Amino acid sequence: RSREFAGKTVLITGAGKGIGHATALLMAARGARVIAASRTEADLVALKRGIGCETLCVDLADAHEAREAARRAQPVDLLVNNAGTVELQPFLDTTVDAFDSTMAVNVRAALIVAQECARNMIARGTGGAIVNVSSISAQIGLPLHASYCASKAALDGLTRVMAVELGEHGIRVNAINPVVTLTPMAVKAWSDPDKAAPMRARIPLRRFAEPDEVARTIAYLLGEDASMINGVSFAVDGGFLAG
Numbered sequence: 268r269s270r271e272f273a274g275k276t277v278l279i280t281g282a283g284k285g286i287g288h289a290t291a292l293l294m295a296a297r298g299a300r301v302i303a304a305s306r307t308e309a310d311l312v313a314l315k316r317g318i319g320c321e322t323l324c325v326d327l328a329d330a331h332e333a334r335e336a337a338r339r340a341q342p343v344d345l346l347v348n349n350a351g352t353v354e355l356q357p358f359l360d361t362t363v364d365a366f367d368s369t370m371a372v373n374v375r376a377a378l379i380v381a382q383e384c385a386r387n388m389i390a391r392g393t394g395g396a397i398v399n400v401s402s403i404s405a406q407i408g409l410p411l412h413a414s415y416c417a418s419k420a421a422l423d424g425l426t427r428v429m430a431v432e433l434g435e436h437g438i439r440v441n442a443i444n445p446v447v448t449l450t451p452m453a454v455k456a457w458s459d460p461d462k463a464a465p466m467r468a469r470i471p472l473r474r475f476a477e478p479d480e481v482a483r484t485i486a487y488l489l490g491e492d493a494s495m496i497n498g499v500s501f502a503v504d505g506g507f508l509a510g
């Protein structure tokens with residue numbers, strides 16, 4: 268599978284760090300032309316130096332910026348809506364600002380970027396594949412994660428609608444639902460050992476995921492081995508949701 272994605276262009280949002288960064292490295296290694304979209308310029312400069320990708324510096328919380336960046340990226344064959352944000356707040360103290368900004372990045376940006384990519388794929392008649400990076404939080408309630416859980420459940424719902432509407436154009440759309448993955452975001456939510464230990468104990472494999480394990484699942488869903496998989500929420504969770 269070394270050059271599986273040769274001749275394909277993949278747009279990856281949130282490619283500066285964590286899962287998106289690992290996905291950019293993997294897709295480049297498998298032959299894809301990578302367009303990396305993220306917020307911090309220095310991350311994009313370093314990634315470009317590493318894999319020679321194209322870069323788009325964009326704040327996806329801004330709907331107009333998100334749409335302009337997605338338009339500039341065209342034409343793309345594959346899309347990974349990975350950029351995401353989390354702000355931990357108890358439900359009773361969840362602010363409208365935090366809720367809105369979480370939804371703007373985790374759901375609205377995925378909608379906007381996918382609209383621009385899918386319009387272009389349909390116009391070219393090429394088909395395509397889209398992976399939305401959701402979370403186990405789409406399916407369970409985690410304390411302090413009200414905005415985040417709501418946003419990921421919404422992203423799974425959006426994924427299903429995209430799959431049923433875009434399927435006739437040969438565009439497959441799937442979500443992945445990782446458990447805690449060792450990235451800068453996980454440091455924010457899970458660095459307290461008193462929280463991490465009970466969480467790890469609930470995972471049958473007794474460990475958190477590595478970014479590369481999630482990236483390999485994304486690549487699988489983007490690739491021809493997944494040619495009949497459409498509209499699923501695919502757990503990458505060591506068995507967490509089975510428990």
Ligand code: NDP
Nearest residue numbers: 281283284285286306307327328351402447448450451452
């Ligand atoms: P990180 O915080 O480690 O990286 C997120 C990346 O997205 C960064 O490059 C960040 O850029 C970028 N990003 C965030 N907000 C914006 C924005 N407004 N505009 C443009 N880029 C943005 O996160 P992870 O790699 O951990 O998470 C990736 C995805 O995986 C997210 O959707 C997350 O919800 C999901 N996920 C993560 C899990 C985990 O435990 N880590 C578990 C399950 C799902 P910058 O740093 O410059 O803001």
